[in-house]
Amino acid sequence: MLRPRAVITKEEEFALIDRVLAGQTEAYARLVDSYKSYVFTIALKVLENRPEAEEAAQDAFIRAFHYLKKFNREARFSTWLYRITFNTAISAKRKNKMRLDSIENKIILHEGAAEDALERNDKHEFIAQAMEKLNEMDKLSIQLYYLQEFSLEEVAEMMGQPTNTIKVRVHRARIRLAEELTKILKSEVVNL
Amino acid sequence: MTPRNDWNDRLIRLMDGELNEAEAAQVERELRQSAELQQQLSQLKEIDRFLQRQNKMVHPSKNFTDQVMNGITLPVRSSALSPKMGLMLLFGVLVITMIAVFSLRSGLFDSMEMPIEFNFQSLYFQKLSVPTLSLPFSGKWLVSAFLILNLVVGFVLLDRTILKPYFQRRAEAVH
Incomplete structure (x- = not known):
């Protein structure tokens, strides 16, 4: 990145x-x-x-x-x-x-959300819901990592954790997001 | 890890370019053959896009810098107690101490000396012979202990509200 x-x-x-x-x-x-x-x-x-x-x-x-x-x-x-x-x-x-x-x-999660509200699709709404299922440190790790302004090392330094731990947290959070998104989408299909 | 999550793990590593050539070729082969995996990959890409799009820098209010610069000129609060509150508490402690000392010296507690007896015989051990427990009690000791505790509290208050802020200010003035 x-x-x-x-x-x-x-x-x-x-x-x-x-x-x-x-x-x-x-x-x-x-x-x-x-x-x-x-x-x-x-x-x-x-x-x-x-x-x-x-x-x-x-x-x-x-x-x-x-x-x-x-x-x-x-x-x-x-x-x-x-x-x-x-x-x-x-x-x-x-x-x-x-x-x-x-x-x-x-x-609601992100400052840019308001301006993007019109173009945000349902799937993004579901991803935002899935984000709420992450544990606090995983969520912060992934949010700070995806801010292009900070390197992985900087995120690790600011959170006071080893770089590898943050890398694992980010990776785990992405998997968990995919898992939660699948669950949400399935439940949406059932509710339709 | 469930098989689905195992695939999520491999697909994320494929997206990040972390798989070696052989692993990447194998995942791509599987991808071509499985619509479900293709859907999983597109979901992961969607998550990536969402995170990149949503996590933008935000800016504080326009007068942010001014507020910080005003804040740094204020003295640092080293304790939760304000000096006024601390002095009031210190005054209270001194008044209580003086009352206690005066009461002790006037002999108000001299008559409060008696043994406290604990007789368990009548309560639970009617058939056994249990010796009676007797402890000496002195009102003077009790007030003296209270006085010492009060002095300790007074010293802590003096340190937090007067001494510590004074020496901190002096150290800052030297630098």
């Missing part, structure tokens, strides 16, 4: 980090601008709720800012940031499980 290049280079990232650590806080805005969509997308995949995802994404950036001194520069800043985002979103999800889901805020 072809993966697009990151928006800023590693050297630019490190230069910006040096400026932030030297007290030029405003340089952090450039890092936020560069990665906000990536961070927001990850948070939205985990939380499936736009306002909560926005809050979690902001928290992730704020946390990253406060822990910037601890960033060891062995990995890319983006990889480190995605891991913080994933953990922040997972914690938020656990906290939010205590609250009732608001119907108005709940998005």
